[in-house]
Amino acid sequence: MSNSMDDIAEFAELVFVIGSNTTEQHPVFGAMLRQAVKQRGAKLIVADPRRIDLTEFATLHLRQRPGTDIALLNGLMHLILQNNWHNSAFMAERCENFEEFEETIRRYPPALVSEITGIPEVKLRQAAELMGNTRPMAVIWAMGITQHITGVHNVMSLANLQMLTGNMGIPGGGVNPLRGQNNVQGACDVGGLPNVYPADQPVTSPQARRTFAAAWGMAEEQLSGEVGKTVTELMPGLLNGSTRALYILAEDPIMSDPDTGHIRKCLQAADFIALQEIFPTETAHYADVLLPGVTFAEKYGTFTNTERRVQMVRPAITPPGEARQDWQIIRDVAQGILSAGTRPVAPAAWSGWDYETPSQIMDEINALTPSYGGITHARLEQGERLQWPCPTLLHPGTPILHTQGFTRGKGRFMPIEHIPPAEKPDDAYPFVLSTGRVLYHWHGGEMTRRAQNLLALYSEPLIEINAEDAARLRLAPQSHVRVSSRRGQISAKAWVTDRVPPGMVYANFHFPHASANELTQAALDPIAKIPEYKVTAVRVEAE
Amino acid sequence: MVTLSINGKQVQVPEETTVLRAAQRLGIEIPTLCDHPDLHPLGGCRLCLVEVKGGKQFNASCALPVSEGMEVTTESPALAEARRDVLKLMLHGYHDAGYANGQSAPTELVHWATHYGLDVAEHQAKEAHYPINADPNPVVWVDMNKCIQCGRCIRACAEVQGRFVWQMTGRGFDSHPIAGVNNLMLDARCESCGACVAYCPTGALDNKPSMGAGLPEKKVTTTCGYCGVGCQFDLNVKDNQVIRVTSNPQAPVNGMHLCVKGRYGYDYIHHPERLTKPRVRRYLLEAGDTPKPSAPQQNPTPLWDWVETDWDTALGITSRKLQSIRDSYGAESIGILTSAKCTNEENYLMNKLARQVIGTNSIDHCARL
Ligand code: SF4
Ligand code: SF4
Numbered sequence: 001m002s003n004s005m006d007d008i009a010e011f012a013e014l015v016f017v018i019g020s021n022t023t024e025q026h027p028v029f030g031a032m033l034r035q036a037v038k039q040r041g042a043k044l045i046v047a048d049p050r051r052i053d054l055t056e057f058a059t060l061h062l063r064q065r066p067g068t069d070i071a072l073l074n075g076l077m078h079l080i081l082q083n084n085w086h087n088s089a090f091m092a093e094r095c096e097n098f099e100e101f102e103e104t105i106r107r108y109p110p111a112l113v114s115e116i117t118g119i120p121e122v123k124l125r126q127a128a129e130l131m132g133n134t135r136p137m138a139v140i141w142a143m144g145i146t147q148h149i150t151g152v153h154n155v156m157s158l159a160n161l162q163m164l165t166g167n168m169g170i171p172g173g174g175v176n177p178l179r180g181q182n183n184v185q186g187a188c189d190v191g192g193l194p195n196v197y198p199a200d201q202p203v204t205s206p207q208a209r210r211t212f213a214a215a216w217g218m219a220e221e222q223l224s225g226e227v228g229k230t231v232t233e234l235m236p237g238l239l240n241g242s243t244r245a246l247y248i249l250a251e252d253p254i255m256s257d258p259d260t261g262h263i264r265k266c267l268q269a270a271d272f273i274a275l276q277e278i279f280p281t282e283t284a285h286y287a288d289v290l291l292p293g294v295t296f297a298e299k300y301g302t303f304t305n306t307e308r309r310v311q312m313v314r315p316a317i318t319p320p321g322e323a324r325q326d327w328q329i330i331r332d333v334a335q336g337i338l339s340a341g342t343r344p345v346a347p348a349a350w351s352g353w354d355y356e357t358p359s360q361i362m363d364e365i366n367a368l369t370p371s372y373g374g375i376t377h378a379r380l381e382q383g384e385r386l387q388w389p390c391p392t393l394l395h396p397g398t399p400i401l402h403t404q405g406f407t408r409g410k411g412r413f414m415p416i417e418h419i420p421p422a423e424k425p426d427d428a429y430p431f432v433l434s435t436g437r438v439l440y441h442w443h444g445g446e447m448t449r450r451a452q453n454l455l456a457l458y459s460e461p462l463i464e465i466n467a468e469d470a471a472r473l474r475l476a477p478q479s480h481v482r483v484s485s486r487r488g489q490i491s492a493k494a495w496v497t498d499r500v501p502p503g504m505v506y507a508n509f510h511f512p513h514a515s516a517n518e519l520t521q522a523a524l525d526p527i528a529k530i531p532e533y534k535v536t537a538v539r540v541e542a543e
Numbered sequence: 544m545v546t547l548s549i550n551g552k553q554v555q556v557p558e559e560t561t562v563l564r565a566a567q568r569l570g571i572e573i574p575t576l577c578d579h580p581d582l583h584p585l586g587g588c589r590l591c592l593v594e595v596k597g598g599k600q601f602n603a604s605c606a607l608p609v610s611e612g613m614e615v616t617t618e619s620p621a622l623a624e625a626r627r628d629v630l631k632l633m634l635h636g637y638h639d640a641g642y643a644n645g646q647s648a649p650t651e652l653v654h655w656a657t658h659y660g661l662d663v664a665e666h667q668a669k670e671a672h673y674p675i676n677a678d679p680n681p682v683v684w685v686d687m688n689k690c691i692q693c694g695r696c697i698r699a700c701a702e703v704q705g706r707f708v709w710q711m712t713g714r715g716f717d718s719h720p721i722a723g724v725n726n727l728m729l730d731a732r733c734e735s736c737g738a739c740v741a742y743c744p745t746g747a748l749d750n751k752p753s754m755g756a757g758l759p760e761k762k763v764t765t766t767c768g769y770c771g772v773g774c775q776f777d778l779n780v781k782d783n784q785v786i787r788v789t790s791n792p793q794a795p796v797n798g799m800h801l802c803v804k805g806r807y808g809y810d811y812i813h814h815p816e817r818l819t820k821p822r823v824r825r826y827l828l829e830a831g832d833t834p835k836p837s838a839p840q841q842n843p844t845p846l847w848d849w850v851e852t853d854w855d856t857a858l859g860i861t862s863r864k865l866q867s868i869r870d871s872y873g874a875e876s877i878g879i880l881t882s883a884k885c886t887n888e889e890n891y892l893m894n895k896l897a898r899q900v901i902g903t904n905s906i907d908h909c910a911r912l
Contacts, residue, residue: 005796023734027736027803028796028801029772031704031736035705183883184908184909185771186886187885188910192893193906193910194906195904216898217899223898226904228897228904228907229878231880231911241876243876243877244868244872245864245865246879246880247861247879247896250882251880251884256909258912278817278818288824288835289822289824289857289860290822291821292818292821297768297785301888303766304773305773306772306773310887311775312764312766314764314765316761316763318783322821330889330896334896336861337865337869337900337901342870343869361888439734439802439803440735442770447769448811450816451810453752453803453808453810531911
């Protein structure tokens with residue numbers, strides 16, 4: 001997020017939520033948004049194919065067809081430009097490449113956009129007018145924007161919108177992706193991605209490679225200068241032998257990856273899988289070794305939340321049985337591999353693996369991750385509240401990004417065209433399936449299905465289906481539906497509701513016996529390699 | 544700005560501040576029950592009475608705006624007597640049936656009653672008027688016998704969670720909050736966030752999963768392990784078990800608020816399926832280089848059975864396998880999946896393991912999934 005959650009809740013005059021079911025996926029922030037509307041009179045526009053709970057608080061609900069976000073955003077920007085509601089001063093000072101962008105935008109008149117998105121023209125005009133005349137506007141999104149083959153382009157379109165309206169770098173504005181998991185932000189920050197070292201330093205940058213080679217006691221050519229494979233590339237690699245072994249820390253690809261049937265085959269083909277976990281998960285069926293780690297309640301360290309805030313995690317209890325600290329297990333595996341001596345490491349400042357405490361690891365992060373340079377355990381334990389970038393020990397942290405300029409100098413308007421989703425409904429698979437989570441469960445359900453209180457509140461997967469479709473399929477109340485795609489099928493209880501429009505169903509991936517990922521496909525965004533979870537063509541039948 | 548004095552101490556506050564908030568700014572505690580700094584003031588319970596010089600009667604400080612030169616006294620024998628009377632009246636309509644509750648400390652009501660020398664058992668209503676545990680919600684315990692009509696639950700649900708489950712019904716001593724039209728919380732669209740429980744000062748609303756769990760030996764402030772909002776809260780610990788989660792008002796992002804997962808979704812920690820010993824497939828323990836059984840899912844052979852083993856064995860096999868596959872097929876043949884659920888420190892180590900130890904950039908996690 002470029003801005004902080006409290007900043008948006010306090011200062012945004014207009015909040016534009018697109019592709020985020022905030023009250024269920026980021027519930028406490030969702031509650032803050034409800035209060036911003038209710039107590040402060042902030043305006044709210046929700047763009048979502050589903051009538052999610054937040055729409056009850058919305059000034060406008062734009063119900064676009066799944067996979068038409070670019071057309072929608074271009075259409076809104078078309079109207080903003082046409083009516084001269086854009087912020088020319090900001091654009092002149094801070095942005096570039098407007099002409100090329102404008103040419104694209106001109107080709108998205110309301111009539112066409114209405115046809116593509118299914119949103120009535122009058123609503124498009126109302127939304128554009130609100131956006132053009134209400135400042136500051138904060139844009140908020142989540143996986144509903146990114147889990148498309150056009151995920152990266154969707155995000156760029158939102159950046160275009162915020163540059164066009166001059167809503168960057170100001171309180172109550174900004175571009176604000178909500179990161180899903182507790183520490184997905186931090187995992188990205190400290191190098192848990194195939195294309196970057198810690199702090200977004202590209203693996204292809206000779207300078208970054210030099211820095212890490214020197215720090216870790218390696219010759220430069222020992223560190224790979226090639227972008228690595230994403231999880232969505234590693235998995236299929238198991239079938240053709242380009243991937244042979246996996247070391248998995250607390251992830252459950254059987255539940256979380258697209259096209260479960262395919263993932264099963266991939267994992268079966270592996271030479272070796274080590275899985276470090278707290279439970280025997282679905283993925284554990286395919287593992288050769290299970291290494292028992294610990295829960296958040298048993299460990300010490302830091303998580304980084306969606307607004308770049310680094311916070312302490314502290315152990316409350318001791319681990320059960322022989323379960324071990326995850327950092328110790330990783331350390332010991334690394335030391336074991338190094339002890340074979342087939343890949344020499346020279347002594348250097350941070351070459352060793354003799355960590356005794358998580359704080360020693362944080363020291364190394366501080367030294368090698370410029371944005372975390374001043375975020376030490378000691379400062380956090382003293383109660384300091386730090387959001388990165390925080391490069392030095394005296395730096396107070398950065399609640400709002402881009403106040404002075406963009407990371408790359410001028411913000412570049414990107415001309416982006418709408419392209420339809422990878423899999424369109426047809427006669428054989430006439431419904432569109434979208435997937436996601438529900439308030440009471442978490443991701444693959446490994447933890448929440450083992451939490452009695454949550455299970456009591458939501459005990460089985462429900463498939464959302466519109467009443468019109470339910471009537472046509474002659475669904476009896478409380479009955480089950482069978483949903484099939486070109487890849488698999490699931491059967492679960494139907495929830496007849498107007499949350500989904502006719503022609504659309506929505507399923508979650510919390511329960512192994514009816515996980516939506518049996519149906520989804522690995523159609524990937526060509527840049528981010530993110531799968532298109534939000535549009536799958538399916539058939540729906542009464543059971 | 545307005546200058547006034549409270550117990551002889553000068554304080555400057557913005558106009559329209561209440562005397563209660565001005566006192567809190569000075570660190571002077573005035574007893575309150577219906578008031579909470581996160582919620583709109585109600586001015587209902589009158590426990591926060593104070594004396595203003597020149598005034599004819601005591602005033603409720605939560606509803607009293609400051610004025611220039613005001614001289615306020617918050618403690619005196621007469622005030623204590625008046626507050627004791629307020630509490631006695633409250634206790635008339637209060638009945639604790641004596642079961643072990645789900646609280647982590649004496650409730651605010653019991654605290655103030657005790658503070659003013661009142662024995663709750665002696666002064667409370669002699670019998671229950673409402674059913675105990677009146678709502679089937681799996682996480683919120685409802686016992687309206689303990690309700691003092693402060694309305695904090697109503698305000699918490701409306702002003703913090705934004706769900707409007709509770710409203711006040713009845714009159715006088717009979718008034719109490721009800722959930723929706725048929726008095727069932729979940730039917731009234733309750734999201735089980737527990738805000739109403741966290742703000743209730745009497746235990747009329749309580750943490751159902753923690754009933755009878757007792758007082759914690761310690762509270763540990765930590766960060767939620769579910770979503771990226773990053774709420775903080777206190778894990779209440781007893782006998783090495785997490786017995787409840789309580790709000791920590793100092794939490795930077797969320798203050799007192801939490802969602803259902805953060806407040807009530809912790810019991811997986813103690814689930815019997817927790818892995819407590821390393822496990823390896825039997826074939827890995829056989830002599831020589833026993834090949835991995837093929838298609839283990841379809842034809843489970845005894846060689847694919849799990850065998851519990853010691854750490855040295857499991858770690859040794861893991862390191863050796865990764866190292867030999869790397870040495871035979873190249874670093875790119877190994878994929879490292881790190882975890883968005885784990886800490887920065889752990890993720891950093893996985894990054895170092897992939898790049899320094901193995902020599903690959905093929906490290907990823909479910910950021911995309
Ligand atoms: S648990 Fe939350 S949603 Fe339910 S009544 Fe209480 S405050 Fe409202
Ligand atoms: S308590 Fe709920 S909203 Fe807060 S971090 Fe945890 S899961 Fe997210």
